[in-house]
Amino acid sequence: MAGLIQKTELMGEEIPWLSTLRKQGLEAYQKQGFPGAKTEAWKYTKPRALNADDYVVNTGKKQTDFPSKEKIEGKADVFEPLPEGYGIYFENGIFNPAASDLPQGVEVLPLIEAVMLRGEVKDRLGKLVDLERHPFAALNTYYLQEGVYIRIEKNVTLKKPLIIINHTAAGRENLFFNLRNLIVLEEGAAAGLIEYYHYSSEVKSRYFCNVVNEVFLEKNSALRHYKLQNEAFKAGHMALTIVEEKSGASYEGFCLQKGADIARNETRVLLTEEQARAEVNAAYVMNGWATLDTTTDIEHLAPCTFSEQLVKGVVGGDAKGVFQGKIRIAPHAVKTEGRQLHKALLLSDTAEIDAKPELEIFADDVKCSHGAASGELDEEQLFYMQSRGIGREEAKHLLIEAYLNDVISKIRDENIRRWITSYAHSSAGE
Amino acid sequence: MNKTPLLEIEDLHARVCDKEIIKGFSLTINEGEVHAIMGPNGAGKSTLSYVLCGKPGYEVTAGSIRFRGKNLLSMSPEERAREGVFLCMQYPVEIPGVPTATFLKHAVNAIRQHHCLPELDTMEFLKMVREEGKKLGIDAEMIKRPVNVGFSGGEKKRLETLQMSILKPALSILDEADSGLDIDALKIVAEGVNALRDGRRSMLVITHYQRLLNYIIPDFVHVFAEGHIVKSGDKNLALELEEKGYAEFVREK
Ligand SMILES: Nc1ncnc2c1ncn2[C@@H]1O[C@H](COP(=O)(O)OP(=O)(O)OP(=O)(O)O)[C@@H](O)[C@H]1O
Ligand SMILES: [Mg+2]
Numbered sequence: 001m002a003g004l005i006q007k008t009e010l011m012g013e014e015i016p017w018l019s020t021l022r023k024q025g026l027e028a029y030q031k032q033g034f035p036g037a038k039t040e041a042w043k044y045t046k047p048r049a050l051n052a053d054d055y056v057v058n059t060g061k062k063q064t065d066f067p068s069k070e071k072i073e074g075k076a077d078v079f080e081p082l083p084e085g086y087g088i089y090f091e092n093g094i095f096n097p098a099a100s101d102l103p104q105g106v107e108v109l110p111l112i113e114a115v116m117l118r119g120e121v122k123d124r125l126g127k128l129v130d131l132e133r134h135p136f137a138a139l140n141t142y143y144l145q146e147g148v149y150i151r152i153e154k155n156v157t158l159k160k161p162l163i164i165i166n167h168t169a170a171g172r173e174n175l176f177f178n179l180r181n182l183i184v185l186e187e188g189a190a191a192g193l194i195e196y197y198h199y200s201s202e203v204k205s206r207y208f209c210n211v212v213n214e215v216f217l218e219k220n221s222a223l224r225h226y227k228l229q230n231e232a233f234k235a236g237h238m239a240l241t242i243v244e245e246k247s248g249a250s251y252e253g254f255c256l257q258k259g260a261d262i263a264r265n266e267t268r269v270l271l272t273e274e275q276a277r278a279e280v281n282a283a284y285v286m287n288g289w290a291t292l293d294t295t296t297d298i299e300h301l302a303p304c305t306f307s308e309q310l311v312k313g314v315v316g317g318d319a320k321g322v323f324q325g326k327i328r329i330a331p332h333a334v335k336t337e338g339r340q341l342h343k344a345l346l347l348s349d350t351a352e353i354d355a356k357p358e359l360e361i362f363a364d365d366v367k368c369s370h371g372a373a374s375g376e377l378d379e380e381q382l383f384y385m386q387s388r389g390i391g392r393e394e395a396k397h398l399l400i401e402a403y404l405n406d407v408i409s410k411i412r413d414e415n416i417r418r419w420i421t422s423y424a425h426s427s428a429g430e
Numbered sequence: 431m432n433k434t435p436l437l438e439i440e441d442l443h444a445r446v447c448d449k450e451i452i453k454g455f456s457l458t459i460n461e462g463e464v465h466a467i468m469g470p471n472g473a474g475k476s477t478l479s480y481v482l483c484g485k486p487g488y489e490v491t492a493g494s495i496r497f498r499g500k501n502l503l504s505m506s507p508e509e510r511a512r513e514g515v516f517l518c519m520q521y522p523v524e525i526p527g528v529p530t531a532t533f534l535k536h537a538v539n540a541i542r543q544h545h546c547l548p549e550l551d552t553m554e555f556l557k558m559v560r561e562e563g564k565k566l567g568i569d570a571e572m573i574k575r576p577v578n579v580g581f582s583g584g585e586k587k588r589l590e591t592l593q594m595s596i597l598k599p600a601l602s603i604l605d606e607a608d609s610g611l612d613i614d615a616l617k618i619v620a621e622g623v624n625a626l627r628d629g630r631r632s633m634l635v636i637t638h639y640q641r642l643l644n645y646i647i648p649d650f651v652h653v654f655a656e657g658h659i660v661k662s663g664d665k666n667l668a669l670e671l672e673e674k675g676y677a678e679f680v681r682e683k
Contacts, residue, residue, distance in 0.1 A: 379486065384523035384577075387483050388537035388593060389511035389544070398536065402527025402576075 003053045004176065005029070010059055010145045011112045018115055018144070021126050025141025028131035035135050044322040044354040045293040047262055050208050050236040055176035058093050059145060066096040072167055075200065079422035083415040085161040085194060092168055093146055093177025093209060105156030106191070107149070111180055114149030121149060125182055128214045128242040128270070136238040140178045140212040147180035152189035152221070161192030161224070161416070166209065168232065170202035179211045185221035185249075192224040192413065197259070199232040207232070211239040217249035219273075224252045226416055228423055231259035233288065240266045247273035247302075254411050256420050257284040257292045264293035264322075271298070271305035271333075278306070281410045284313040284321055285400075285424055293322035296340075300333040300366075309340040312407045314400055316347035323355045325370065331362040340370040345377065345403050347396075401425055433460040435496075436632050437482075437601055442493035444481045450491070451477045453657030459601070464633040466643055468668060469654035470676045475636045476520055478654075479605045483517045484510050497601070511537075512544035514600030518590040518607050520636075525577035530589065533577045534559060534596065541597055562595045566622050567615075583610030591622040602626065603634045608642040620645030640672040655679040 005026070012018045034051045035042035067075075072089055073082055088108055089096035095110045102108055114121045131138040150162060166179065185191060197209060209231060217223055223243075231237045237260040243251050255265045269278040284292045298307045313321040327338040344353045357370040377399050385395035404424050411417040437459040444452040451474040459465055469475055481488045482495065484507040495502040497513060505513065525533065538558075539549040550558070559573060566588045578586050587607055594602050604623065608616055623633065623646050635646055643651070643665060651667040652659045653676070660679045661667070 380523050381525045383485055383507060384519075384525065385533065385537075386507035387485075387511055387517055387519075388533070388597065389508055389540040390533075390536045391508050391540060392506070394536060394540070398528050398532070399525070402525070405527055 004034070004051065004055065004139060005142070006055075006057050008057050008059050008143070009061075010143065012115055012145070015115060017122055022142050022144055024126075025131055025138045025144065029135055029138035029142060032132065032135045032138065041133070041324075044320075044324070044356070045262070045264055045291055047236065047238070047264075049262055050238070052174065052206070054174050055208065056173040057143065058175045058177040059143070060094040066091050066098060067167070069098040069100065072096075072098070072165060075167065075198070079426055080419045082163065082196075083161065083194065083413070083419050085163040085192070088148055088162060088164045090146065090164070090166040090179065092171070092175055093166060093179055095146055095148070103158070105153040106158060106162070107151045107153075108162070109149045111147040111149050111182060112145050114182070118149065121182065124184065124214065124216060126214075128244055129212060129240070134240055136210050137212050137240045140180055140210050143178040144180050146178065147182070150181065150183045150193070152185045152191045154186040155188040157189070158191040161194050161226075161413070163194040163196060165196045165198070168197075168199040168203055168207055168209070168235070170200055171205060174205050175207040177207070177209060179209070181211075181213045183213060183215045183223070185217050185223055187218045188220045189218070190222040192226070192416070194416065195225070195227040196230070197228070197237065198230045199235070203232045206234045206236070208236040209238075211237075213239070213241040215241060215243040215251070217243060217245045217251060219246045220248040222250045222252075224413070225254070226411065226420065227253075227255040227265065228420060229255065229257040229259055229263060229265060230423060231263065233259065233261060235260045237263040239264065240268070242268045242270070243278065244270045244272060245276035245278065248275045250276070251278040251280075252412070253278070253280045254420070255282045255294070256424055257282070257294070258286065258423060260290065260292070262291050264295055266295040266297070268297040269299065269307065271300050271302060271307065273302045274304045276302065276305050278308075279410070280307070280309045281407050282311045283404055283407050283424060284315075285404070286313070286315055286319040286321065287317040289318050291320045291322065293324070295324040297326040298328065298338060300327070300329040300336045300338060303333055304335045305333060306336070307338045310407050310410065311342045312404055313344040313353070314347065314403065315344060315351040315353060318348075318350045320352040320354065323353075323372075324358070325356070326358045326360070327368060327370070328360040329363045329366050329368065333363045334365045336363065337367040339368070342372045344374040345400065346374060347377065397425070435459070436461050436498060437634075438494075438496040440494045442481070442495065443491045444477065445489050445491055446477060446487060451657055452481060455493070455658045457652065457659060459632050459634060461632060462627075462629045463650065464627070464635060464646065464648045466635045466637060466648035466651045466668060467654045468637060468651065468671055470680060473654050474657050475654055476605055479517050479603045479634075479636065482510075482515060482603060483507055508540070511597075511599075512541050516594055516597055516599030516602050518594055518602060518604040520605040520609065522578050522586045522590055524579045526579050528577050530573040530575060530577050531556070531559065534573065534593065537593065538596055558596060559592075563592055565625070566592050566595070566618055568592055584612065584615045587611055587619055588615065591619045594626065595622050598626065599631070601632050601634065603636070605636045606638065607635070608637055608639060616642065617645060640668040643668050653679055
């Protein structure tokens with residue numbers, strides 16, 4: 001009976017500030033407890049299934065052999081080739097040293113090495129996470145070890161994206177692993193980052209992947225962040241990305257969730273200085289009994305900041321889609337714009353959608369809007385296509401593709417767009 | 431002359447929303463024939479066309495429809511289309527987000543596949559659409575737009591005609607293909623339809639105006655009132671109707 005809190009040996013125990021941080025994580029988690037039905041933030045998404053007591057916390061001791069770069073990328077080429085980029089690999093949540101060569105101006109280190117070698121890590125790590133509000137981030141902090149530190153130097157523009165791939169392989173045990181990434185774009189830097197979670201088809205066990213990304217965007221830097229959550233069908237996936245933006249910085253986020261049994265992808269953006277902007281778009285495509293949750297929390301903390309969110313979902317079977325979107329505008333954040341739109345397509349009578357938009361506006365002279373809509377496939381449109389010889393299932397596919405297209409087309413990079421599209425469509429409407 | 435029946439409708443009764451609309455309708459269309467159906471508003475002409483295409487919600491309560499001898503009523507809408515039934519709709523449906531070209535390509539290839547023909551690749555397909563589109567005044571720009579979205583009434587009818595020209599159905603049902611068309615567009619659409627007349631393909635032309643029948647000359651004209659055919663004749667019947675209206679066929683209310 002081990003549960004989610006287990007005694008483990010982690011690297012870096014001898015570093016006092018790291019030990020303290022881990023301890024804070026443990027205490028914050030214990031204080032909150034596992035989120036239950038009474039926890040407001042977890043009212044719609046009930047992660048009960050993740051509170052199992054047969055997990056084996058993977059800290060790397062058991063991970064001795066790692067697949068090669070070629071093997072990982074070969075496996076990742078399911079529908080469309082993986083976009084070209086600089087690979088950073090994890091196997092069952094453990095850093096795989098098979099990383100790609102990197103160009104000048106970018107540093108990628110396993111997080112624990114960065115903790116030891118890079119003084120600035122201490123000033124950043126854990127600074128954006130409110131442990132008391134995020135039980136899974138608190139857990140992640142308790143187990144803090146695996147992950148990467150990415151730093152893009154001042155005024156460097158990366159031509160190809162960095163691609164973090166976590167591959168979960170077959171095993172007899174139910175693994176629980178925590179990934180923690182610290183990403184810093186220095187002034188004027190620009191980069192693309194892909195996060196890709198996938199699994200080998202032999203995976204039959206349950207597993208729980210718990211991710212926290214802390215992203216610091218310095219003045220005028222720009223990050224394009226794409227995520228594909230394609231976990232195994234019995235997996236749990238919890239992810240929190242927190243982005244802090246300085247003046248003129250821009251964050252462009254897109255997340256497609258299509259795997260896992262229970263998942264939340266939460267994005268919190270802090271627009272702390274003028275002219276900071278964020279686009280947080282997402283799509284989810286689901287069937288079976290899954291619950292997939294997209295949660296956003298955009299804080300406009302300075303005047304003239306801008307945010308935009310478009311989230312679209314396609315829900316079939318007995319699945320449940322959850323969207324919680326918050327826009328907060330601080331009293332002095334005048335001339336700010338925040339927009340949010342959530343739309344969902346229900347493919348069956350038993351599919352469910354829970355959407356909770358929240359606006360907290362304390363400033364005057366702002367432009368803010370939110371909207372939500374859910375609907376079903378249009379029978380007239382289906383019949384029109386069928387009457388031209390197109391099979392009903394194919395017609396549904398075309399309508400679903402069209403439905404998702406406007407959010408996917410927000411991805412500016414063509415290769416990445418094509419890659420994400422192939423995943424979105426592969427699972428739509430089955 | 432040896433005639434092969436293409437469509438045989440016998441004593442058809444059909445209802446929509448529990449309301450009986452088609453009441454004892456019988457008609458046989460042989461290969462190569464063009465039949466026109468005229469009749470007052472609300473007679474059930476569009477209903478008949480939907481029943482022929484298998485639109486959900488249109489329930490056949492009695493009678494039979496055979497297409498090339500096969501029971502049409504047991505086929506799904508897409509099977510009917512693949513077998514060669516095409517409805518040029520009175521009110522074409524808008525499909526936001528689906529480019530017209532994508533839609534057409536799926537339709538063409540679904541039908542080709544049914545006839546064991548190789549699928550057309552994008553190049554071949556575009557070439558065909560360009561050629562057929564040109565005749566109908568449809569440019570490449572239009573087929574990039576989503577299906578029927580923002581198309582004018584006339585453009586929608588032209589797109590319907592384009593679909594007919596590329597799908598080459600054995601039976602084309604035109605439900606008021608002339609409504610909303612100006613004189614020039616009417617000629618263009620009629621030419622598109624006539625181009626398909628090869629002595630084997632058949633047409634069922636539903637219209638309110640004799641004018642269309644000057645361009646698409648029918649072999650038979652039927653008056654459809656109160657759910658069935660009340661009179662049949664040749665193309666001159668259309669002229670007669672133009673003059674006298676439907677008064678003699680409609681019960682006093
Ligand atoms: N979904 C429906 N529910 C109820 N009544 C319907 C429905 N569809 C059609 N009807 C009725 O069926 C009758 C026949 O309609 P239909 O559209 O077939 O007429 P039509 O002959 O095509 O008329 P028009 O010349 O105006 O096009 C009308 O009285 C119409 O109101
Ligand atoms: Mg009608």
